[in-house]
Amino acid sequence: MRTTIERRDLGARDVLIEITYAGICHSDIHTVRGDWGAVPYPLTVGHEIVGHVTEVGAEVTRHAVGDRVGVGCMVNSCRECENCRAGQEQYCLPGNVGTYASVDRDGTVTQGGYSTHIVVDQDFVLRVPDAIPHEAVAPLLCAGITTYSPLAHWNAGPGTKVAVVGMGGLGHMAVKIAVAMGAEVTVLSQTLGKKDDGLRFGAEHYHATSDPVTFEALANTFDLIINTVSAPIDVDAYLGLLRLDGTLVNVGAPPEPLPVRVFALFNNRRSFAGSSIGGIAETQQMLDFCAEHGIAPEVEVIGAEAVNDAYERVLSSDVRYRFVIDIDSLR
Amino acid sequence: MRTTIERRDLGARDVLIEITYAGICHSDIHTVRGDWGAVPYPLTVGHEIVGHVTEVGAEVTRHAVGDRVGVGCMVNSCRECENCRAGQEQYCLPGNVGTYASVDRDGTVTQGGYSTHIVVDQDFVLRVPDAIPHEAVAPLLCAGITTYSPLAHWNAGPGTKVAVVGMGGLGHMAVKIAVAMGAEVTVLSQTLGKKDDGLRFGAEHYHATSDPVTFEALANTFDLIINTVSAPIDVDAYLGLLRLDGTLVNVGAPPEPLPVRVFALFNNRRSFAGSSIGGIAETQQMLDFCAEHGIAPEVEVIGAEAVNDAYERVLSSDVRYRFVIDIDSLR
Numbered sequence: 001m002r003t004t005i006e007r008r009d010l011g012a013r014d015v016l017i018e019i020t021y022a023g024i025c026h027s028d029i030h031t032v033r034g035d036w037g038a039v040p041y042p043l044t045v046g047h048e049i050v051g052h053v054t055e056v057g058a059e060v061t062r063h064a065v066g067d068r069v070g071v072g073c074m075v076n077s078c079r080e081c082e083n084c085r086a087g088q089e090q091y092c093l094p095g096n097v098g099t100y101a102s103v104d105r106d107g108t109v110t111q112g113g114y115s116t117h118i119v120v121d122q123d124f125v126l127r128v129p130d131a132i133p134h135e136a137v138a139p140l141l142c143a144g145i146t147t148y149s150p151l152a153h154w155n156a157g158p159g160t161k162v163a164v165v166g167m168g169g170l171g172h173m174a175v176k177i178a179v180a181m182g183a184e185v186t187v188l189s190q191t192l193g194k195k196d197d198g199l200r201f202g203a204e205h206y207h208a209t210s211d212p213v214t215f216e217a218l219a220n221t222f223d224l225i226i227n228t229v230s231a232p233i234d235v236d237a238y239l240g241l242l243r244l245d246g247t248l249v250n251v252g253a254p255p256e257p258l259p260v261r262v263f264a265l266f267n268n269r270r271s272f273a274g275s276s277i278g279g280i281a282e283t284q285q286m287l288d289f290c291a292e293h294g295i296a297p298e299v300e301v302i303g304a305e306a307v308n309d310a311y312e313r314v315l316s317s318d319v320r321y322r323f324v325i326d327i328d329s330l331r
Numbered sequence: 332m333r334t335t336i337e338r339r340d341l342g343a344r345d346v347l348i349e350i351t352y353a354g355i356c357h358s359d360i361h362t363v364r365g366d367w368g369a370v371p372y373p374l375t376v377g378h379e380i381v382g383h384v385t386e387v388g389a390e391v392t393r394h395a396v397g398d399r400v401g402v403g404c405m406v407n408s409c410r411e412c413e414n415c416r417a418g419q420e421q422y423c424l425p426g427n428v429g430t431y432a433s434v435d436r437d438g439t440v441t442q443g444g445y446s447t448h449i450v451v452d453q454d455f456v457l458r459v460p461d462a463i464p465h466e467a468v469a470p471l472l473c474a475g476i477t478t479y480s481p482l483a484h485w486n487a488g489p490g491t492k493v494a495v496v497g498m499g500g501l502g503h504m505a506v507k508i509a510v511a512m513g514a515e516v517t518v519l520s521q522t523l524g525k526k527d528d529g530l531r532f533g534a535e536h537y538h539a540t541s542d543p544v545t546f547e548a549l550a551n552t553f554d555l556i557i558n559t560v561s562a563p564i565d566v567d568a569y570l571g572l573l574r575l576d577g578t579l580v581n582v583g584a585p586p587e588p589l590p591v592r593v594f595a596l597f598n599n600r601r602s603f604a605g606s607s608i609g610g611i612a613e614t615q616q617m618l619d620f621c622a623e624h625g626i627a628p629e630v631e632v633i634g635a636e637a638v639n640d641a642y643e644r645v646l647s648s649d650v651r652y653r654f655v656i657d658i659d660s661l662r
Contacts, residue, residue, distance in 0.1 A: 091575055236588070262589065266581075267605075269484070269605065272596070272603045
């Protein structure tokens, strides 16, 4: 459905962005369908945003008219709590302001990126390096940082063995980033259907999780497992794949509690952790890293009229690997 | 029940130890009652052992007749897997040889420390520094190392806030060790019944987990929580007490799977981990650390005839804080 939303007047520290592309994230679908709770309708979703600066407030120093910029999953935070001060605004203790469906500082509900323009505080606007193809930028702002952050935090790199569970929008970025960091990467996907892609993205190994032999053959192998699947998994089975001091990090967000056997944690002193997007400074690092390493998401560009069909295709895993809406189709 | 067990003949690298004291660990009770599965009867339990060397094999270089020594939860390991090579014999991939109820290298079932003598490979025998009171040494070999190891691994120290869940045999050692490491220590116990003791051991704060206010007041507080309770806990509630990058480490071993909400891990990028005793080198470090800092368990010394009563008192938390059997009562 097409509608008109209001953006706030440009404040002194705000940037007005003319949006060119917006990625479709599984979270958008969860949100509009009410899977995660009540929704403040009318709502425009979208938190993978790229565009150009067309106007800046009087005190803006970080961005200039004409700059190519991005906006991700959050547009503000308290900036005072210990997590904000540590540059981890995504973990803002009073709660960060989400790019959509959050209460903004002026009391209105934030509206996302499936739209022609957005007004964002300069501190939550990212610089996009030239090397990244324009239509491929947007998914980096959620799928990219969501996988980059735990890979960086848990030290994926030369000499480490990393497994990526799931080969969707997040998973395929996790593979590319972990490979660029120098890790030995294994994909664990339900089937071998995307094996050729996985190896092309740089993974050295690709196993089907539907084959029980996988869990025997790979026992005690990985330093880090990034689970991108939002459906519940058998946590104990994946924990069994971790070597000494290994960590299973969930970036997928199943609402159901997952049962964990403490004995699966005792062996090899394993950890089960969660990670949520990344801080603003780290998001900038991620963009710079992707530019430097020639990494970009695989995208399928669609017009706004195709969004509903695209949602169905996301839900049936029929996208390789991220839909991006050409916002010109809205103009 | 009193019986006679055979020890193997002294091998070239073995040490014969005349046992003086053996601690009573909750694991002993779980084992003899079959809580953790079938038991290879007849079995002598006990894996907190102190005594003196009375004979050494021809190739023994690390210990001499007359030395005061200790033996903990394991008496051998494969020594070849990556974990053994990393000095983490407790995580030996083929499995370490437990001090009791394991299959020893000669095919017999290992027998524990509620006995007058034991024969152990020199590499699994610890040197006991003079400063530790003799009757208080034994519990360090399990309760001490089980809490020291995660405190050291997760960097408890000046500037960190550590919570200890449970004030039993393990918990009281966790408090003393974390305080000696320089951490700010909080005890989370079901009631305030042992508060005076907790503060005497050096904790700065003491809260009752039966009071729901505790979980609100302490939200986002701790860098590290050591859970020593073997009964199932509400993992999500305890995760909520962790600040950015905090870790909840279970050393208690409930057999039931524990439900974990992934969203509780996302906030503050939290981890839920397990830890099992410690390596031999680290156990030696722990003994040296306790001697240096004047730390010892609080013990109640009993004769062998009182073991069955002591078991009942352990199960009803009626011990402050560890029973130790005077093995002279067996002679």
